[in-house]
Each structure stands twice: as C-alpha cells, then as structure tokens.
Amino acid sequence: MTRYKCGLCKKAVQFDVKNIGMQCPYCGSKVFYKERPTIAKRIKSL
Amino acid sequence: MKVKTVELKGNKGVLKIEDTDVYFVNSLRRVMLAELPKLAIDNVIIYDNTSALFDELIAHRLGLIPIPTDLQTLVFRDQCKCEGKGCPNCTVRYTLSKEGDCVVYSGDLQPEHPSFAITENTIPIVELMKDQRVILEVEAVLGRGRDHAKWQMVLAPRYRMETKIQVDKKHINEVKAFVEELPKDLVELKGDKLELKDPSQKSILESYLEKHKADYISITKDPSKLLFSFETDGSMSAKAALQESINILAKKYEEFRGLLKDL
Numbered sequence: 001m002t003r004y005k006c007g008l009c010k011k012a013v014q015f016d017v018k019n020i021g022m023q024c025p026y027c028g029s030k031v032f033y034k035e036r037p038t039i040a041k042r043i044k045s046l
Numbered sequence: 047m048k049v050k051t052v053e054l055k056g057n058k059g060v061l062k063i064e065d066t067d068v069y070f071v072n073s074l075r076r077v078m079l080a081e082l083p084k085l086a087i088d089n090v091i092i093y094d095n096t097s098a099l100f101d102e103l104i105a106h107r108l109g110l111i112p113i114p115t116d117l118q119t120l121v122f123r124d125q126c127k128c129e130g131k132g133c134p135n136c137t138v139r140y141t142l143s144k145e146g147d148c149v150v151y152s153g154d155l156q157p158e159h160p161s162f163a164i165t166e167n168t169i170p171i172v173e174l175m176k177d178q179r180v181i182l183e184v185e186a187v188l189g190r191g192r193d194h195a196k197w198q199m200v201l202a203p204r205y206r207m208e209t210k211i212q213v214d215k216k217h218i219n220e221v222k223a224f225v226e227e228l229p230k231d232l233v234e235l236k237g238d239k240l241e242l243k244d245p246s247q248k249s250i251l252e253s254y255l256e257k258h259k260a261d262y263i264s265i266t267k268d269p270s271k272l273l274f275s276f277e278t279d280g281s282m283s284a285k286a287a288l289q290e291s292i293n294i295l296a297k298k299y300e301e302f303r304g305l306l307k308d309l
Contacts, residue, residue: 041092043101045109045184045196 007031052273059284060275063205068269071205075274077291077298078200080192084281085113085120085138085162087196089185096178097146104180107171109196111152112279113138113186114165117290123187138162138186146174155184162186166280200287201277208271209248211240217262224260245273 001014004022008029015022015032023030052060063071090105097104119135126136140155140162153167172180191198213221215238225235232251234241240263242248248265255263278287 036094036096041101043090043092043105045087045090045105046102046194 003035004032005035007033054285054288057278057280057284058275059277059288060273061288063272063274065270066272068205068207068272071272071274074291074295075203075205075276077295078203078276078287079198081190081294082199082287082291083115083117083122083188083190084197084199085115085186085188086194087111087113087140087184088187088189091183091185093181093183095180095182097172097174097180098178099172104172104182108155108184109194111155111164111169111171112166112199112281114162115188115199115281116161117188120188122189132185132187134158136187140184140186141182142184143179143181144174145177145179147176147178149173150180199278199281200291201279203274203276205272205274206245207267207269208273209242209245210266210268211242211251212264212266213238213240214262220260220262224254224258224263227258228254 002017004013004015005011006013006024006027006029008031009024009027011024011026012035013024013026013032021030022032024032047066048064050062050064052062054060087105087108090101090108092101092104095101095104099107120138121136123130123132123136126133128136139158142150142155144150144154150171150173151167152164152169152171154171155164157163174180189197191200211233218238221240222235225233225240228251231243232247232254234243242251252265254260255265276284276287278284282290
C-alpha cells in the first residue's frame with residue numbers, strides 16, 4: 001500500500017500500486033500527489 | 047617582463063604585461079580557469095522539499111552559489127586526515143530552513159561559522175508558495191574548475207594584444223579626410239600618428255577601414271604587449287586569485303623542471 005495525498009481535498013489516502021482507476025474515497029477526485037518519504041535524501045550537486 | 051596594474055580592485059583585475067609571450071599569459075589564463083581551488087556546494091541533504099522545483103534542480107542551483115574561500119584554513123577532502131569522511135578542515139556546512147510564501151535566497155544559507163557567510167546573498171534559489179517549505183543541509187568542499195564549472199572561480203580571463211596603427215605618410219591628406227568621417231571619440235590624429243582613444247574599439251575602426259577601402263592605414267598586433275583582464279565570482283578577491291594562480295603556475299614549472307632533471 002502506498003500513501004498519496006488527494007489533489008482536491010488534500011486528505012491522505014492509501015492505495016495498492018497495482019490498483020487501476022484510483023479515486024479519492026472522500027471527494028471522488030482522481031488527481032493524487034505521492035507523499036514524500038520522511039527520510040533524509042542525500043544527493044550530489046551536479 | 048614588465049607588469050603594470052591598470053585595475054586590481056574587488057572582483058576585477060586588469061594588467062598590462064609587456065615584453066612577454068602569448069603562451070605565458072595563456073598558461074596563466076588556463077590556470078585561472080582550471081586549477082584555482084574554490085569552495086562550492088557538493089553534497090545536499092534534503093529533509094523536506096514541497097516546492098515546485100525537484101530536489102536535483104535545487105541541488106544544482108545551490109552548487110553554483112559562490113562561497114567565500116579561504117585557502118589558508120581548508121584542504122581538499124581527498125587529502126584531508128579524515129580520509130574523505132568530512133571534517134571542519136575540509137568541509138563547510140550550511141543549513142537552510144524556509145517556509146512560504148517567500149523567495150529563498152542564497153543569503154538564507156546559515157553557515158556553521160560566521161566567516162563563511164555567503165557574500166552574494168541575493169541569488170534566488172526557489173520561490174515558495176503558501177505552505178510550501180524547504181529544509182536542507184549542504185556540504186561545501188574545495189574543488190577545481192577542471193572537475194566542474196561550479197569550482198571555476200575566475201570568469202572570462204582574456205588577453206588582448208596591443209594594436210599599432212600605421213599610416214602611409216604619402217597619403218596624409220586622405221587620412222585626415224578619413225578621420226573626419228569617423229565618430230568623434232574613436233581615434234586621435236597626432237601629427238602623422240593615428241591612435242585609438244579606447245583600444246577595445248579596434249573592431250569599429252576596422253569596419254570603417256573596410257567600408258572606405260582605406261588601404262593607406264594598416265592595423266597590426268604586437269604579441270609582446272598584452273592587456274590581461276579577468277573577474278572573479280566573488281568567492282575571492284581578484285588580487286588573491288591572481289596571487290594564488292601565479293603560485294600554482296610557479297609550482298607547475300618547478301615540477302616540470304624536476305622531471306627534466308631526472309631524465
């Protein structure tokens with residue numbers, strides 16, 4: 001299960017990545033943002 | 047060799063070098079471009095970034111910020127006693143924490159030590175909208191321009207040969223008529239000598255000569271008299287950058303001499 005944020009109502013929702021046709025259970029929106037993991041990300045400045 | 051300082055203030059340097067060869071001044075130019083060490087942000091640790099720009103783009107923009115460099119106190123990370131782990135002798139750390147709506151500038155990077163505070167503090171990094179935020183930590187290390195352009199301290203080092211304008215004395219009346227047709231501040235006719243008021247305007251004079259087919263005036267370049275000019279990005283003064291470049295060049299010549307002795 002992966003965590004997403006609804007693009008319309010901003011509520012956190014969880015979906016299986018294999019799921020086709022995702023829809024927000026609260027507002028019905030189909031636009032989602034993938035939430036950033038809480039770990040620090042180390043990258044090179046190139 | 048004669049060296050006359052025309053300008054050596056702040057970030058800009060202009061030198062008049064006489065009785066020299068082009069290859070020598072060119073080697074100094076190339077040392078300035080590729081060999082001069084400079085601090086630049088290399089590693090970025092991002093804790094949170096909800097801005098419109100993705101992490102790699104922010105890291106790239108951070109890398110190009112000029113950071114005040116003190117070569118007396120810092121060493122290269124690969125030559126440091128810490129063996130590349132990162133310690134205060136080889137690494138300068140900054141932190142940044144900002145929440146929108148605002149623009150994140152280079153001056154928002156907070157250094158570990160006040161002596162490394164960013165001097166060019168109005169370089170925009172990212173614009174944050176309401177509720178967007180950026181929290182990160184960066185590590186700046188010494189590097190050279192040959193490895194990445196972010197470690198290139200000197201911008202556009204260049205040299206120009208001094209121009210000599212020769213006038214055919216037999217056609218002095220035609221020369222006078224030609225000079226009258228030129229813009230007022232371009233040249234000056236002193237007796238039978240024609241001089242450019244500003245050496246950088248040479249190409250304008252050349253275009254007039256071509257247009258008027260004035261073959262009684264010829265322009266030649268003197269490769270032994272050069273005007274060398276350069277600018278730094280602000281991480282070091284022009285004077286310090288020049289001195290350090292000369293030291294590096296002298297070391298290279300010494301090394302080469304040592305290698306020749308062993309042959």
